[in-house]
Amino acid sequence: MSGFNNEFTSEDPRCPGALPEGQNNPQKCEYGLYAEQLSGTAFTAMRHENRRTWLYRIRPSVIHTPFQKVDKGLLTHDWDAVEPNPNQLRWHPFDFPEKKQDFVQGLATVCGAGDPKSRNGIAIYVYLCNKPMEDKCLYNSDGDFLIVPQEGTLNITTEMGRMMVEPNEICVIQRGMRFSVDVKGNTRGYILEVFSDHFQLPTLGPIGANGLANPRDFLTPVAWYEDREVNEYTLVNKYHGHLFAATQGHSPFDVAAWHGNYVPYKYNLSNFMAVNSVTFDHADPSIFTVLTCPSLKPGVAIADFVIFPPRWSVQEKTFRPPYYHRNCMSEFMGLIYGKYEAKEEGFRPGGASLHSIMTPHGPDLECFEKASNASLKAEKIAEGTMSFMFESSLSMAVTPWANNTKVDPNYFKCWQPLRKYFNSNNKDAAKKK
Numbered sequence: 001m002s003g004f005n006n007e008f009t010s011e012d013p014r015c016p017g018a019l020p021e022g023q024n025n026p027q028k029c030e031y032g033l034y035a036e037q038l039s040g041t042a043f044t045a046m047r048h049e050n051r052r053t054w055l056y057r058i059r060p061s062v063i064h065t066p067f068q069k070v071d072k073g074l075l076t077h078d079w080d081a082v083e084p085n086p087n088q089l090r091w092h093p094f095d096f097p098e099k100k101q102d103f104v105q106g107l108a109t110v111c112g113a114g115d116p117k118s119r120n121g122i123a124i125y126v127y128l129c130n131k132p133m134e135d136k137c138l139y140n141s142d143g144d145f146l147i148v149p150q151e152g153t154l155n156i157t158t159e160m161g162r163m164m165v166e167p168n169e170i171c172v173i174q175r176g177m178r179f180s181v182d183v184k185g186n187t188r189g190y191i192l193e194v195f196s197d198h199f200q201l202p203t204l205g206p207i208g209a210n211g212l213a214n215p216r217d218f219l220t221p222v223a224w225y226e227d228r229e230v231n232e233y234t235l236v237n238k239y240h241g242h243l244f245a246a247t248q249g250h251s252p253f254d255v256a257a258w259h260g261n262y263v264p265y266k267y268n269l270s271n272f273m274a275v276n277s278v279t280f281d282h283a284d285p286s287i288f289t290v291l292t293c294p295s296l297k298p299g300v301a302i303a304d305f306v307i308f309p310p311r312w313s314v315q316e317k318t319f320r321p322p323y324y325h326r327n328c329m330s331e332f333m334g335l336i337y338g339k340y341e342a343k344e345e346g347f348r349p350g351g352a353s354l355h356s357i358m359t360p361h362g363p364d365l366e367c368f369e370k371a372s373n374a375s376l377k378a379e380k381i382a383e384g385t386m387s388f389m390f391e392s393s394l395s396m397a398v399t400p401w402a403n404n405t406k407v408d409p410n411y412f413k414c415w416q417p418l419r420k421y422f423n424s425n426n427k428d429a430a431k432k433k
């Protein structure tokens with residue numbers, strides 16, 4: 001595993017020396033803190049994959065009332081509620097909420113597959129919110145969240161510290177970590193949840209030691225605590241695809257120091273070093289993989305997070321936009337800002353598309369005609385644009401909400417006008433348009 005097996009240490013400067021030296025769990029911690037371990041992998045996971053963090057906190061996290069099931073809104077893992085639908089799907093930008101709702105209340109499942117109980121699967125959400133989580137935090141027992149803000153800044157407080165995550169940045173908050181999201185105004189984005197494993201950097205093979213997303217650009221929070229008594233602080237726990245709530249009388253963000261390698265992180269997508277063909281033809285879109293969550297089969301991902309950043313396009317003798325394609329993987333795409341080259345109309349920021357396993361897709365008429373006849377000079381493409389793909393080896397189903405919300409019924413029409421150029425008597429038929 002590359003990237004995140006570094007051991008980090010962090011101490012809130014208000015408590016110098018809070019980190020024990022030379023051991024993890026002393027008989028008495030400094031400043032009267034409690035020691036608590038958060039395990040992100042099995043105790044016995046291979047050393048290079050082992051993930052855990054030691055937290056030195058004001059109170060252990062076990063002090064809370066029993067969990068009670070609460071309303072989960074549009075969050076669901078029921079993949080059988082809608083008849084299977086293999087069609088190309090495209091969603092117009094998802095609407096901001098009319099009523100006040102926070103990040104947890106604004107989680108809406110779009111599609112997914114699998115099951116957190118057997119720890120194999122994924123869920124894709126959009127979040128639509130407009131108010132902060134007040135004296136309330138969430139932790140996810142089911143998997144890891146990869147969060148892609150599209151509109152509005154997320155000010156996230158975690159047990160390991162605080163992160164400000166803006167559109168064109170992403171963050172990962174792993175299983176079990178308590179976090180609270182503060183937002184101002186209309187806020188929208190996408191989430192990829194994986195139930196099985198953690199995200200990691202893809203291997204680089206012949207690319208070498210540098211390139212794509214470089215490890216040094218992933219930022220982790222620094223320890224920050226608040227010693228705050230609260231009448232009723234609500235802990236929300238996502239467990240088996242449902243939400244449960246418990247209360248406690250204090251802020252859960254009471255960690256004065258921590259060390260370990262199981263920590264949330266953020267990454268600015270503009271730091272991605274794109275690699276592509278400088279002669280002819282296409283590299284497959286996997287060349288743009290930022291993070292991957294591997295399956296047990298080598299080389300096959302449960303899910304990849306792939307971006308299509310601004311870059312130079314220089315290939316000679318080549319149809320440069322994405323090729324026509326049928327895939328043994330599912331492709332969910334979103335647009336953070338700008339215009340996606342293969343479909344300049346219809347696919348808009350805050351919207352999405354889903355091309356399911358073996359469902360054909362590719363450039364629309366306008367893109368095909370334009371790119372087939374364009375002069376192949378070096379040009380900057382996707383300027384002012386950031387689109388992304390969650391690509392999964394799982395066959396995803398959509399939820400009732402996604403099936404009835406903002407679906408573009410005309411999506412299929414963008415390919416219908418593609419013309420036949422074939423002429424068995426004229427090898428140059430396509431060249432004489």
Ligand SMILES: [Fe+2]
Pocket residue numbers: 325326327331355361
């Ligand atoms: Fe594709």
